[in-house]
Amino acid sequence: MLNDALLLAAKDLRVERRSRVLTGQVLPFGLIVLILFGFGISPDRRVVEAPDRTVLEQVAPGLFWLAVLLSALLALGRSFAIEAVDGNLDALKLTGLDPAGVFLGKALAIWLELLAIELLLGVGSLALYGATITHPLLLLVTVLAATTSIAAAGTLYAALASGLRVRDTLVPLLVLPVLAPVLLGATLATEAALFGPAGDGWPWAGLISTFAVLYLGAGMVSFGVLLEET
């Protein structure tokens, strides 16, 4: 199963390396979202309770995760678009790979792509919104857990909508409400990692870690049902 997963993830990443959709389209999209958020929230306004902080810096964690989520939608759409063409999905079934392995492989590729996106958007957020990290360990755990959650839940729901003509509009509708708790938890944990105290953030990091484990499990169990259908 793990071998199957690695095989499939390597395949997806190879496709990505050759087509450069991530670097050429998704990353610039994330950046423009970050900049547009700055327009929506005027950069000079200061927080009433903490005058040394701008509003933009205060809400930077939420904006960062929103930008990640929106970029993730594009990456997810892309991940299943490459399976939809040329009867690839049938070919995938014919390979006899373990469905749980297929799920893990797709999720792993998305996970690595998301980490790349987050690295760039994180640096972008720090630069554009002027935030500083005070608790790097909490931030690291949060990022890893949230990324796993987004990759696992996203892969599962993108698979539910794969092969449909309305896929592009359906995936966001399905994924966003499901990831609402992750956005909530990741934002609050990141807030604690930036402004402290770290103790406020750990329960939320725990919540999204639980979510990640649940969704990894749900995906591995249900992918068989989704793959064998057509």
Added chain:
Amino acid sequence: MHWEFVIPGYLLVFGGLAIYTGALLRRARILAVRVPPERRRFVG
């Protein structure tokens, strides 16, 4: 006091129920003529 909020609330719920029920039963009547009796298991 506050009847101006209570009345719209009740209108919303009961109006919504009436519209939904109406649409449901209309659909049922249209379908009923298309389905022969031997296929009406579970239906009345």
Added chain:
Amino acid sequence: MTATEESATSLEQTVAGATSSRFSQVFGTLTATMLAVFLLFALVFSPPDVSQRDAVRLFYIHVPSAIVALYLAFGITFVASIMYLRKGTDFWDLLAGSSAEIGVLFCAFMLGTGMLWGKPTWGVYWQWDPRLTSTAISFVLFAGYLAIRRLDLDPTVRSRRAAVLGIIGFLNVIVVRQSVQWWRGLHQGQTLDLVDSQLSGMHYFSFFLGLVSMTMVFGWLLLHRFRVAWLETQADAATLQTALAERQAEAADYTARPPDTGGPTTTETEGI
């Protein structure tokens, strides 16, 4: 108030629909009577609350709508989806879909009455109350479920995907609820709780009537919604069968000709 009583009686009149049975007629009459009694208590007999004034009357439908939608309706969808994946019969699939549709309707009632309650009590329509917020998310979640069900797909594929979605959807309702509650708990926001005002026995009784009558309305609607869904699949199957029979009759005329003109194949019916 007259309009609400009117709609209650119109419910009773339309009971004689094509999907009605003796049981559903009796049950429908009971439900309509129960609704009328509930309306009397909710709008006439129940006294206004000390702090909420007459806005307390919105509670009698708000809280029951929430309970029926989130736990009863989506709970049935959850169980029926699991049963569908185990048994693979149309019955469970249609039950899951029917229940979810009515659940979404009741979610909308919950949100509408909650916001109308919020305005006189909090001064704003939306207070980021944990229950309202999490119900709004659940509402969108199951709107997505219904969107999948409406797609023009191979029926088995659609049912399987919907079943997976229905199972995770219900679990998500719980996760969303817990996390939003936790989030708002930190801010000590007001909640739509019955506990924080002094309610008398009459208030509780009206609320109880609301819960019973909304549950009955749900049951009655579910019965009919399921029957309509069942008739829909049967109507499709019947139409297909008639068409196949006609083609087969046509093909009988061709029997004098060489076999390569191709008649209807029996494998066509296999896949249905």
